[in-house]
Amino acid sequence: MNLPLTIKETQEGLKSKKFSAVELVDTYLEKIKKYNDEYKIFLTINEEGAYKKAKEIDNSDFTLPLFGVVGSYKDIFLTKGIRTTAGSKILENFIPPYSATIVKKLENAGVISIGKLNCDAFAHGSSGENSDFGTTLNPWNKEYTAGGSSSGSGAALSSGMSLISIGTDTCGSIRLPANYGYLFSLKPTYGAVSRYGVIAMASSLDTVGPLAHTVSDVETVFNVIKGKDYLDATVTEKSINNKNSKFKIGIPKEFFVGGLSKEIEKNIGEVIKIYKNENVEFIDVSLPSTKYGISVYYIIQPAEVSSNLSRFDGIRYGGLRDSFGEEAKRRIMLGSYVLSAGFYDAYYEKAMKVRTIIKNEVDSIFTKVDALIAPVAPTPAFKLGEKTNDPLSMYLTDIYAATANLSGIPAIAIPSGFSDKKLPLGFQLMAPRFGEDILFKLGKIFELATDYKPKVAF
Amino acid sequence: MNKYKIIIGLEVHIEPNTKQKMFCRCQQDHFGKIPNSNTCPICLGLPGALPYINKEAIEKIIKLGLALGSKINNFSRFYRKHYFYPDLPKGYQTSQLDSPFCIGGELLGKKINHIHLEEDAGKLVHETIDGEKVSLIDFNRSGSCLIEIVTEPVFNSVIEVIAFLKELQLIARYLDISNADMEKGSMRLEANISLSLDGKLPNYKVELKNINSFKFLEKAINAEIERQSKALNSGEKLIQETRGYDEIKKTTFSQRTKADSHDYRYFPEADLPPVELDNSEIEKIKLKLVELPEVKRKRFAEKYKLSKEYTEILILDIKRANYFEEAFKLSPNLITSIANLMVNKNLDKDFSEPAGLIRKILELTKVDYANSSDVEESISKVLYENPDVIKSFKDGKGQVIGFLIGQIQKKLNGKGDPRIIQQKLLEKLHE
Numbered sequence: 001m002n003l004p005l006t007i008k009e010t011q012e013g014l015k016s017k018k019f020s021a022v023e024l025v026d027t028y029l030e031k032i033k034k035y036n037d038e039y040k041i042f043l044t045i046n047e048e049g050a051y052k053k054a055k056e057i058d059n060s061d062f063t064l065p066l067f068g069v070v071g072s073y074k075d076i077f078l079t080k081g082i083r084t085t086a087g088s089k090i091l092e093n094f095i096p097p098y099s100a101t102i103v104k105k106l107e108n109a110g111v112i113s114i115g116k117l118n119c120d121a122f123a124h125g126s127s128g129e130n131s132d133f134g135t136t137l138n139p140w141n142k143e144y145t146a147g148g149s150s151s152g153s154g155a156a157l158s159s160g161m162s163l164i165s166i167g168t169d170t171c172g173s174i175r176l177p178a179n180y181g182y183l184f185s186l187k188p189t190y191g192a193v194s195r196y197g198v199i200a201m202a203s204s205l206d207t208v209g210p211l212a213h214t215v216s217d218v219e220t221v222f223n224v225i226k227g228k229d230y231l232d233a234t235v236t237e238k239s240i241n242n243k244n245s246k247f248k249i250g251i252p253k254e255f256f257v258g259g260l261s262k263e264i265e266k267n268i269g270e271v272i273k274i275y276k277n278e279n280v281e282f283i284d285v286s287l288p289s290t291k292y293g294i295s296v297y298y299i300i301q302p303a304e305v306s307s308n309l310s311r312f313d314g315i316r317y318g319g320l321r322d323s324f325g326e327e328a329k330r331r332i333m334l335g336s337y338v339l340s341a342g343f344y345d346a347y348y349e350k351a352m353k354v355r356t357i358i359k360n361e362v363d364s365i366f367t368k369v370d371a372l373i374a375p376v377a378p379t380p381a382f383k384l385g386e387k388t389n390d391p392l393s394m395y396l397t398d399i400y401a402a403t404a405n406l407s408g409i410p411a412i413a414i415p416s417g418f419s420d421k422k423l424p425l426g427f428q429l430m431a432p433r434f435g436e437d438i439l440f441k442l443g444k445i446f447e448l449a450t451d452y453k454p455k456v457a458f
Numbered sequence: 459m460n461k462y463k464i465i466i467g468l469e470v471h472i473e474p475n476t477k478q479k480m481f482c483r484c485q486q487d488h489f490g491k492i493p494n495s496n497t498c499p500i501c502l503g504l505p506g507a508l509p510y511i512n513k514e515a516i517e518k519i520i521k522l523g524l525a526l527g528s529k530i531n532n533f534s535r536f537y538r539k540h541y542f543y544p545d546l547p548k549g550y551q552t553s554q555l556d557s558p559f560c561i562g563g564e565l566l567g568k569k570i571n572h573i574h575l576e577e578d579a580g581k582l583v584h585e586t587i588d589g590e591k592v593s594l595i596d597f598n599r600s601g602s603c604l605i606e607i608v609t610e611p612v613f614n615s616v617i618e619v620i621a622f623l624k625e626l627q628l629i630a631r632y633l634d635i636s637n638a639d640m641e642k643g644s645m646r647l648e649a650n651i652s653l654s655l656d657g658k659l660p661n662y663k664v665e666l667k668n669i670n671s672f673k674f675l676e677k678a679i680n681a682e683i684e685r686q687s688k689a690l691n692s693g694e695k696l697i698q699e700t701r702g703y704d705e706i707k708k709t710t711f712s713q714r715t716k717a718d719s720h721d722y723r724y725f726p727e728a729d730l731p732p733v734e735l736d737n738s739e740i741e742k743i744k745l746k747l748v749e750l751p752e753v754k755r756k757r758f759a760e761k762y763k764l765s766k767e768y769t770e771i772l773i774l775d776i777k778r779a780n781y782f783e784e785a786f787k788l789s790p791n792l793i794t795s796i797a798n799l800m801v802n803k804n805l806d807k808d809f810s811e812p813a814g815l816i817r818k819i820l821e822l823t824k825v826d827y828a829n830s831s832d833v834e835e836s837i838s839k840v841l842y843e844n845p846d847v848i849k850s851f852k853d854g855k856g857q858v859i860g861f862l863i864g865q866i867q868k869k870l871n872g873k874g875d876p877r878i879i880q881q882k883l884l885e886k887l888h889e
Contacts, residue, residue: 077506078504078505078506084505086505091505094505096504096505096506097499097504098499098504100506195506195508196506196507196508197506197507198506199505199506200505200506203728203729204728230510231508231510232508232510232729233508233509233510233511233729233730233731234728234729234730234731303725304725304728306723307538307540307549307550307723307725309549310540310542310548310549310550311503311505311547311548311549313542313544313549315544315595316547317505336723339540339723339724339725340721340723341721341723344723344724344725348725
């Protein structure tokens with residue numbers, strides 16, 4: 001059977017008995033079994049659980065919002081009874097006694113959980129190369145990175161091993177794999193989706209969001225996973241009701257200088273033209289402090305990492321502390337340093353102040369525009385191995401991602417073509433906090449204007 | 459040794475009697491439970507688990523702060539305090555640093571620096587199993603609520619320390635915050651002790667830990683004062699360190715010096731939004747306060763003219779104090795017997811109602827009741843003398859009955875049967 005690439009197609013197929021949920025699972029598993037050894041996309045396959053759920057769906061009345069949707073999770077989401085590794089040897093044999101809130105919500109909404117996805121260990125990385133279980137290859141070209149840290153979350157979709165997937169974004173980790181995989185993805189507002197049961201990287205920056213083949217699928221999944229669970233105290237329920245029929249998008253000049261590749265610059269120029277034809281207005285804006293974003297991020301994030309990883313002290317979970325990889329060790333040391341007595345004020349405290357300035361700048365821009373446009377990354381997917389010996393250049397991959405995480409605003413990654421080397425290209429739009437609806441509307445305008453069709457690599 | 463001025467500051471931990479732990483839904487009461495039966499992903503610090511604030515704990519700490527005259531912060535937040543210990547499952551304790559719930563305050567004239575909320579750790583149990591020495595971890599207590607009261611270095615003797623702790627314990631019991639029982643671990647103490655020649659704060663302090671009974675507290679602090687004064691007398695320079703008390707050797711021993719002291723790497727807990735309290739919420743909590751022991755003590759001394767010792771025994775338990783007052787209202791003339799039988803014979807324990815105790819007293823003292831015409835005459839006289847009290851009664855202030863009965867008993871030299879007086883008095887008042 002030909003795999004459906006949207007929720008609508010899946011559910012119509014099930015309703016019209018074109019295929020059953022069990023047949024769907026057969027087809028996805030067939031693909032996983034054929035390619036997973038080489039592409040290293042799944043770390044754990046939930047074959048038994050998936051068939052059990054599929055049978056339930058086949059016997060149901062097809063009313064749940066996500067019935068029959070085959071989904072997979074970055075291996076940083078706890079799944080009760082199913083191994084959860086965070087991509088690290090430390091947790092190689094960890095079987096969680098409870099499930100993350102979003103896993104429960106999705107399964108209750110009818111999702112068939114097919115497995116757990118590869119990622120950089122503890123979500124530290126931009127290329128998937130920091131996984132302790134091998135690097136995920138990009139299905140569009142296996143010599144290139146699939147993007148990180150949610151490397152499996154992107155590749156599972158662009159290889160047709162799953163219809164939707166969930167990732168985490170602390171500084172671009174949902175947007176980058178979508179960008180390198182010709183996919184849509186949402187990094188929600190901080191506090192829109194519960195982080196309960198998500199292995200923490202940096203608590204004040206971590207967000208949980210969906211990847212899918214269309215804006216409307218991203219939106220449907222987001223609507224299922226958002227909202228309070230009374231387990232994550234940072235979750236609030238708000239939404240901006242944007243009644244605009246005409247949108248105004250800001251082009252922050254700081255995001256289109258320096259290391260941006262010509263190919264991406266040109267592609268985003270075309271995107272802007274398409275939007276203008278659809279009656280969307282663009283103005284030049286400036287966010288002068290965002291240039292400090294990555295510096296601020298690389299102080300706050302390691303500080304929180306050093307704290308969050310301290311529970312892996314070798315007493316529980318099996319893996320000893322020497323099982324931490326190079327990147328985790330680097331961040332633990334950096335973080336412990338910036339928090340230590342005598343350095344706290346100079347680093348952490350100062351970074352928090354700059355973070356507030358960036359947040360204020362972003363807030364004030366949104367009194368003038370509905371959204372901001374920016375690249376997702378400075379270049380299309382890079383070759384595996386290219387940056388592994390140069391952590392700083394790897395960190396710079398996330399230069400355009402940091403603003404949304406530091407200020408807590410939502411951002412959507414949208415595919416917008418292919419490079420000369422046939423690698424996916426894309427861009428991101430950002431909106432004010434709890435302005436996800438604006439992003440969905442703008443995403444749909446682009447889909448319609450370009451007659452967008454979902455694509456998989458194979 | 460008396461040439462030195464003793465300077466002591468206290469850190470007192472109180473386990474409040476909340477229903478649930480600080481950040482999860484497990485039971486706060488962990489006493490005597492099967493190891494690790496009172497746990498969940500949150501208090502086990504499992505990956506992905508997040509804290510959620512227990513509002514009852516906030517109410518309890520604010521009650522305590524209000525009782526001690528602290529300023530209640532409208533904005534408080536939690537911090538992570540990092541250190542490694544096997545019973546600390548997250549590798550950090552969620553505690554407070556700047557902006558704790560309560561700032562300042564005073565008790566028995568001793569200044570309080572601040573009062574904050576935090577979570578407790580688990581417990582290590584060292585055992586020999588099948589001939590092998592093992593350390594086991596029990597997380598039942600992990601994540602339970604703790605209130606920490608930090609005083610200024612203002613204590614100059616062990617007597618002052620004990621008086622402070624006893625009064626704090628009493629207040630915690632009055633306000634239903636905690637039983638604050640040292641032996642059961644619901645009140646724990648760390649004392650920072652130093653000696654000074656000129657009365658100024660010296661450049662060292664010794665933190666004395668793990669003091670878990672009033673009995674050892676005095677011995678431990680005295681042992682440490684003796685050690686320090688001996689050292690200073692012999693010209694030794696004292697260093698900043700943490701020491702414990704050896705109950706057998708009756709001396710303190712060094713546990714940790716400044717050189718290997720922790721750098722706690724405090725930073726704000728991002729998983730918990732700051733707690734914002736407006737003044738109306740604080741006022742609402744204020745309404746739940748009761749008369750504090752010190753106020754009650756003064757009032758008892760003035761109103762009942764009892765000896766200091768009797769007063770102290772009666773107010774030590776708020777329920778007994780209330781019982782005493784009710785009994786007094788019924789038969790003011792019997793105050794001496796009531797106090798005697800309560801303090802010396804605990805007779806209040808045998809009679810759930812104060813009226814029962816009064817009957818018992820009358821039985822024991824075999825009072826010949828005044829005859830009914832005397833009673834009626836006394837009632838008439840008292841009513842004649844107190845027209846304003848009668849007016850208050852008619853205005854609905856029923857509690858004046860106690861006062862009137864007291865006055866009538868006085869005229870009868872205490873020989874009236876309280877039940878008959880009350881009955882006849884009410885008849886008259888309703889005429």
